[in-house]
Amino acid sequence: MRDIRKNWLLYLMFLPVAVYFIFFAYVPMAGIVMAFESYTRQGGMFLSEWVGFDNFHYFFASGKAWLVTRNTMVYNVMFLGCYTVFSIVAAVFLSEITRKMFKKISQTLMFLPYFISWVTVSAFVYNFLNYEYGIVNKLLHYMGLEAIDIYSNTSYWYFLLPFLYVWKWVGYGSILYLAAIVGIDQEIYEAATIDGASRFQRITRITLPLLKPTMIILILLGLGRIMRGEFDMFYQLIGNNGLLMDATDIIDTLAFRSLMGSADFGMASSVGVYQSVLTLIIILAANWLVRRYDKEQALF
Amino acid sequence: MSKTATAGNKLNSSPLFTAVSYAIVSIISLVCLIPFIVLLAGAFSSESAVLRDGYWFWPREFSLKAFQYIFRYPGDVLSAYKVSLIITVVGTTISLFVSTMAAYVIGRKELKHRNKLSFFLFFTTLFSGGLAPYYIWLSRNLHLSNTYAVLILGPMFNVMYILILRSFIKNSVPEPLIESARIDGAGELRIFLQMVLPLSKPALASIGVFTALAYWNDWWTAMMFTSRDNLIPLQYLLYKMLSSINLSAAMAQHVTNLDAPKETFKLAMTVIATGPILLVFPFAQKYFVSGVTIGAVKG
Numbered sequence: 072m073r074d075i076r077k078n079w080l081l082y083l084m085f086l087p088v089a090v091y092f093i094f095f096a097y098v099p100m101a102g103i104v105m106a107f108e109s110y111t112r113q114g115g116m117f118l119s120e121w122v123g124f125d126n127f128h129y130f131f132a133s134g135k136a137w138l139v140t141r142n143t144m145v146y147n148v149m150f151l152g153c154y155t156v157f158s159i160v161a162a163v164f165l166s167e168i169t170r171k172m173f174k175k176i177s178q179t180l181m182f183l184p185y186f187i188s189w190v191t192v193s194a195f196v197y198n199f200l201n202y203e204y205g206i207v208n209k210l211l212h213y214m215g216l217e218a219i220d221i222y223s224n225t226s227y228w229y230f231l232l233p234f235l236y237v238w239k240w241v242g243y244g245s246i247l248y249l250a251a252i253v254g255i256d257q258e259i260y261e262a263a264t265i266d267g268a269s270r271f272q273r274i275t276r277i278t279l280p281l282l283k284p285t286m287i288i289l290i291l292l293g294l295g296r297i298m299r300g301e302f303d304m305f306y307q308l309i310g311n312n313g314l315l316m317d318a319t320d321i322i323d324t325l326a327f328r329s330l331m332g333s334a335d336f337g338m339a340s341s342v343g344v345y346q347s348v349l350t351l352i353i354i355l356a357a358n359w360l361v362r363r364y365d366k367e368q369a370l371f
Numbered sequence: 372m373s374k375t376a377t378a379g380n381k382l383n384s385s386p387l388f389t390a391v392s393y394a395i396v397s398i399i400s401l402v403c404l405i406p407f408i409v410l411l412a413g414a415f416s417s418e419s420a421v422l423r424d425g426y427w428f429w430p431r432e433f434s435l436k437a438f439q440y441i442f443r444y445p446g447d448v449l450s451a452y453k454v455s456l457i458i459t460v461v462g463t464t465i466s467l468f469v470s471t472m473a474a475y476v477i478g479r480k481e482l483k484h485r486n487k488l489s490f491f492l493f494f495t496t497l498f499s500g501g502l503a504p505y506y507i508w509l510s511r512n513l514h515l516s517n518t519y520a521v522l523i524l525g526p527m528f529n530v531m532y533i534l535i536l537r538s539f540i541k542n543s544v545p546e547p548l549i550e551s552a553r554i555d556g557a558g559e560l561r562i563f564l565q566m567v568l569p570l571s572k573p574a575l576a577s578i579g580v581f582t583a584l585a586y587w588n589d590w591w592t593a594m595m596f597t598s599r600d601n602l603i604p605l606q607y608l609l610y611k612m613l614s615s616i617n618l619s620a621a622m623a624q625h626v627t628n629l630d631a632p633k634e635t636f637k638l639a640m641t642v643i644a645t646g647p648i649l650l651v652f653p654f655a656q657k658y659f660v661s662g663v664t665i666g667a668v669k670g
Contacts, residue, residue, distance in 0.1 A: 078479075161395075193613060195410060270385055330502055336503055347499050
């Protein structure tokens with residue numbers, strides 16, 4: 072208390088942020104009680120009728136629980152894996168490029184997709200994969216091959232979604248890994264060169280092993296987010312396309328559809344709580360691993 | 372890259388390896404660039420060429436008709452530009468100022484509760500109530516639907532940015548400097564405004580561009596909380612046009628006209644919505660790059 076009286080002005084400076092997070096994070100957090108209620112407008116978030124675990128029973132009995140959990144995890148693992156590999160490849164080869172201008176321009180181009188929204192990306196996908204006018208089908212046509220109908224065939228999306236994810240994030244990832252490469256002591260490379268190491272050997276024997284700590288930390292932190300789906304991406308690219316639903320429905324899109332589409336508050340809130348609890352457990356586990364690996368890098 | 376690295380690479384260099392490096396980097400860069408080119412080519416093509424031959428890598432039958440069509444009834448687009456500009460400028464300014472203030476406070480050593488305050492912020496990144504309570508609370512209890520306030524407040528703070536600012540301020544504003552200012556009689560507010568803010572400029576620039584980008588690209592808040600035409604930001608307008616739902620009556624009428632360039636119209640609209648970012652990007656890129664690396668060095 073004495074601390075607060077003495078430094079009241081400092082605490083006052085923190086107040087706006089505190090008020091914001093109470094209103095925009097903590098009260099909604101207390102709203103998890105909704106998942107145990109049969110929500111009505113009169114009762115509101117906190118005083119609707121208590122129904123225990125009914126909403127969860129409904130959610131798990133719908134058969135959706137396992138489907139969306141699996142999809143969310145499978146896609147996120149694919150995203151993380153592809154992102155890591157391509158970011159490292161891009162960073163390693165960028166670091167080998169000595170012409171400044173070339174390096175700068177290529178970095179700019181790789182970073183470009185990071186800046187556009189998934190709304191814009193969906194326009195790109197339409198450009199390329201639209202059945203009638205898309206470039207891909209025009210190219211297939213010139214080569215005398217059958218046109219493909221991307222919007223009614225699930226198997227393409229297992230390839231397309233990771234590709235688009237990498238496309239959007241490779242510039243960002245390559246900057247991260249490039250910073251780690253630039254931080255490597257140059258004397259190691261010089262010594263290796265004098266000992267007759269080829270450039271390829273310098274990459275496999277020096278750069279990649281020294282990137283390993285950065286890579287492990289980034290992967291573990293990425294795994295902590297494995298239950299959080301890329302809502303923007305899935306919603307913009309696939310939307311409510313029923314043909315693709317089973318292969319591309321993730322936890323976040325299910326929660327959104329239940330809430331905004333069918334106003335099924337019980338379903339939406341129980342899905343939300345399910346996701347939040349799993350996320351919390353996984354983040355704690357990932358952080359525990361990070362802490363064991365390198366204390367400095369742990370989140371908390 | 373430093374001079375020694377360049378020299379190191381020149382020793383026992385192999386032309387084949389150099390060629391492979393340039394080739395791989397070029398391929399990745401081109402893959403990133405090509406969709407933008409196809410978008411521009413499509414937007415500047417004539418509708419009949421697209422209907423006949425599909426999209427291509429360069430405009431076939433160059434035409435400005437799609438753009439002319441949009442700007443014949445510019446009401447929706449101009450209004451969306453206005454909304455996006457307002458929320459981006461106002462939101463980024465408030466967010467930066469308030470975030471920096473909080474970051475400065477939780478970095479001050481003499482505050483006994485500073486770690487509790489940090490955790491109070493950090494915990495929100497670990498756990499959340501989910502979408503449903505957030506939506507109900509904001510729309511039904513706080514009555515924020517269809518206001519500028521929700522578009523500005525919704526995406527306002529990012530805890531990670533506050534924590535990054537905290538460690539930046541700790542490293543770049545030395546404690547003795549604050550002490551001596553205080554001995555000279557400067558109040559907390561003055562120390563913050565006249566010392567901390569100016570000294571944090573590099574971090575503010577980086578965090579600022581990321582925050583502005585988040586505002587500009589935000590369509591989600593608008594989709595959740597607004598239904599009025601005069602509160603639709605650019606990205607949400609683009610989404611509505613791409614999925615051809617709920618255009619404002621005036622616009623819809625013209626889009627469904629028989630002579631409307633439906634295919635190229637969508638692309639022209641995408642160009643209009645994305646153009647500003649791509650024009651600003653080359654100037655802001657260095658701040659983004661330093662932002663990525665500040666963020667990587669965790670505080």
